[in-house]
Amino acid sequence: MSKKQNPFKNYLSRIDEISSLLxxxxxxxxxxxxxxxxxxxxISIKVKGKSKSFEAYRVQFNNARGPYKGGIRxxxxxxxxxxxxxxxxxxLKCAVxxxxxxxxxxxxxxxxxxxxxxxxxxxxxxxxxxxxxxIGAHKDIPAPDVYTxxxxxxxxxxxxxxxxKRSEPGVFTGKPxxxxxxxxxxxxxxxxxxxxxxxxxxxxxxxxSGLKVCVQGFGNAGQNAAxxxxxxxxxxxxxxxxxxxxxxxxxxxxxKILDLKNQRKTVQESDPEARKLSNEKLLESECDILIxxxxxxxxxxxxxxxIKAKIILELANNPTTPEADEIxxxxxxxxxxxxxxxxxxxxxxxxEWVQGLQNFYWDAQKVKKELEKIMRNSFNGVWNESKERxxxxxxxxxxxxxxxxxEAMKARGI
Numbered sequence: 095m096s097k098k099q100n101p102f103k104n105y106l107s108r109i110d111e112i113s114s115l116l117x118x119x120x121x122x123x124x125x126x127x128x129x130x131x132x133x134x135x136x137i138s139i140k141v142k143g144k145s146k147s148f149e150a151y152r153v154q155f156n157n158a159r160g161p162y163k164g165g166i167r168x169x170x171x172x173x174x175x176x177x178x179x180x181x182x183x184x185x186l187k188c189a190v191x192x193x194x195x196x197x198x199x200x201x202x203x204x205x206x207x208x209x210x211x212x213x214x215x216x217x218x219x220x221x222x223x224x225x226x227x228x229i230g231a232h233k234d235i236p237a238p239d240v241y242t243x244x245x246x247x248x249x250x251x252x253x254x255x256x257x258x259k260r261s262e263p264g265v266f267t268g269k270p271x272x273x274x275x276x277x278x279x280x281x282x283x284x285x286x287x288x289x290x291x292x293x294x295x296x297x298x299x300x301x302x303s304g305l306k307v308c309v310q311g312f313g314n315a316g317q318n319a320a321x322x323x324x325x326x327x328x329x330x331x332x333x334x335x336x337x338x339x340x341x342x343x344x345x346x347x348x349x350k351i352l353d354l355k356n357q358r359k360t361v362q363e364s365d366p367e368a369r370k371l372s373n374e375k376l377l378e379s380e381c382d383i384l385i386x387x388x389x390x391x392x393x394x395x396x397x398x399x400x401i402k403a404k405i406i407l408e409l410a411n412n413p414t415t416p417e418a419d420e421i422x423x424x425x426x427x428x429x430x431x432x433x434x435x436x437x438x439x440x441x442x443x444x445x446e447w448v449q450g451l452q453n454f455y456w457d458a459q460k461v462k463k464e465l466e467k468i469m470r471n472s473f474n475g476v477w478n479e480s481k482e483r484x485x486x487x488x489x490x491x492x493x494x495x496x497x498x499x500x501e502a503m504k505a506r507g508i
Contacts, residue, residue, distance in 0.1 A: 099391060099415055101179040107416055112492045115485075122500050125508070129178055130154045130162075133228060137202065137220035141213055150221050152200035154234055155181040158502035160194035161232055163440060163447075165239025166221065166250075167201035168214075176390075177201075180411060184440065187433040189495035191472040193444045198234050200225070206241050218246045222253040229254070231264030231451060237443050238268040248273055264450030267443035276446035278461035279439075284318030285462070286438015287409050288326070289469035290430055291383070294405065297477060298428075301382070301404070308332030308381040308403070310339070310373060311388025312351070312361055315409040315436065319385055320348035328383070332376050335361040336388075339376035340368035377401065386413035393418045401427060408432040414488075423486045431488035433495065434476055441468050 106127050113123040133152040138145050151172070154162045164184040177199045185197030202221055206214050228234060238247055247269045254265055263274035271277065278285070295301050307328050309316045312335040320330050330348055332341040337360040340346065344367075351364040362370050377384065377397060384403035386392050390412035393401065398421035406422065406429045408414065414422070414429060422429055442465055449455050456464075480490035 100175055101390060101412055102175040102182075104412070104416055105179045105182055108488075108492060109496075112489065112496055115483075115489070116493065116496065118496070118500065122503060125156070125503065126182075126496060126499065129181060130156060131228070132174070132178075133200070133225065135224035137217070137224050139213060139216035139220055141209070148202050148204045148217065150200070150202045150224050151177065152225055152228060152234070153177050153181040153198060154228070155197040155199075156185040156499060157196035158499055158506060158508065159185075159189060160196055161230075162198035162234035163188060163195040163443065164198035164200070164234075164237065166236045166242050166246075167199075167240035168204060168206045168217070168242055168246075169201060169240050170203060170205040172201055172203045183411065183433055185499065186492065186495040187437045187440055188444075189498040190433050190476065190491050191437045191441055191468055192498070193441060193468075195235070195440070195444060195447075198236070199239070200236070201239065201242070214246070215249050218242075218249040219253040222250050223257065226254055226257050229265060230258075231262050231447070235264065235443075235447055236266055237440075244268055244270045244275060247275075262450075263453070264447050267446040267450075269446070274446070274450050274455075276442055276449055276461060277456065277458040278465065279442045279446060280314070281318045281322075282442035282465065283315040283409060283436050283439035284322060286441060286465055286469045287315070287319060287385075287407055287430075287435045288322045289438070289466050290435055290473045291405070291407050292326075293470045293473040294428065294430060294477070297474075303327060304329055305382040306331045306380070307383045307385065308341070308376055308379050309348075309385045309387055310334050310376055310392065311386065311410065312355065313387065315439075316385065316387035317348065317352050317355075319387060319407075319409060321352070324348055331381055332371075332379050333361055334371075334373045334376050334388070336373075338362045339371040339373055340365055341371055341376065341379050342368040343380075383407060386410045389413070391415060393422070395421060398422055399425075401425070403427065406430065408435045411436065419486065419488060429486060429488055430473075431491050434472060434487070434491050437472070438465060438469060441465055 181199040188195040269275040378400040387409035395417035398418035
């Protein structure tokens with residue numbers, strides 16, 4: 095695997111390319127490459143009677159189309175370039191699926207695995223104390239991300255409402271159902287990706303049935319994608335977690351693997367008949383559909399020529415480098431880009447926000463129906479743009495999202 099690239103430089107190179115394609119005014123190109131605000135604060139908590147400090151942050155990126163929206167991560171190696179990139183991509187992601195939100199990302203530089211539950215709660219509340227003037231249901235709407243969850247969003251909502259002295263359930267999404275969370279949020283990223291994939295298969299009669307799938311990453315998105323696809327008749331031949339991968343031509347049972355993972359077993363311990371592989375080798379395995387659902391920077395110029403899949407569905411953020419994109423495009427591999435493929439998560443977060451503002455909650459069937467409509471329509475918009483301009487789906491997704499953001503900026507007189 096190549097040395098990890100700077101993700102923000104990769105993002106800027108994509109903006110350069112699309113700006114040239116659209117003959118974009120330089121002032122809009124500059125705005126698309128510059129965060130509106132970078133917030134950095136020191137927060138402190140008490141650990142066994144001693145004060146411990148951490149860096150807290152929030153990056154807000156273009157709210158021309160609506161309030162900022164994005165996750166909060168608790169991670170010891172949080173990197174500002176990565177966070178800026180994810181905030182920018184969130185603005186594009188919201189635009190590509192047509193929801194009226196901008197982009198943001200943030201968190202705290204600490205490792206929750208090394209702290210007790212009450213200390214994690216303290217950190218959650220301290221983040222809100224530091225950032226509450228800059229967030230709100232009509233300003234910036236945080237959500238869970240790496241090593242944060244519904245429980246943490248619950249602490250954060252409680253702290254925000256205490257500080258602001260009012261009820262405001264729309265300020266956080268990904269909350270517990272008991273305090274205004276949305277049904278369907280737990281599988282939304284995978285479900286949205288599956289709707290997009292299904293629409294792609296329908297648009298291409300060259301793909302038959304019983305397609306073989308490899309899923310890299312068995313977290314929330316990866317495991318739910320594997321379970322949904324198995325139920326739809328796809329053959330799951332490869333699965334990995336952080337400890338390694340397995341491959342089985344006859345097919346794997348993702349439900350059995352998930353049950354064993356819940357017993358603290360690894361993917362490689364789940365099926366003695368399967369061949370053991372590295373995560374890197376899984377990417378190059380024989381399959382029709384490859385789903386990177388783990389880390390960024392996985393498909394690079396070093397391994398892109400070895401990819402055998404016909405379709406890549408990016409459920410991870412930033413799994414493919416720009417150089418790899420060019421190679422995959424030349425090989426005729428269809429890449430469904432992250433800003434479309436994994437937008438189901440933010441789409442259902444948008445539904446949760448709307449439900450919170452209205453104080454009126456939807457049943458699971460309505461959530462799924464509305465998600466399906468948005469994801470299928472968004473796929474077709476990107477697909478048609480790709481065909482008309484004779485460009486890749488990623489470039490088409492960037493074209494549509496940038497056009498929509500620039501249109502909103504122009505409407506505001508920016």
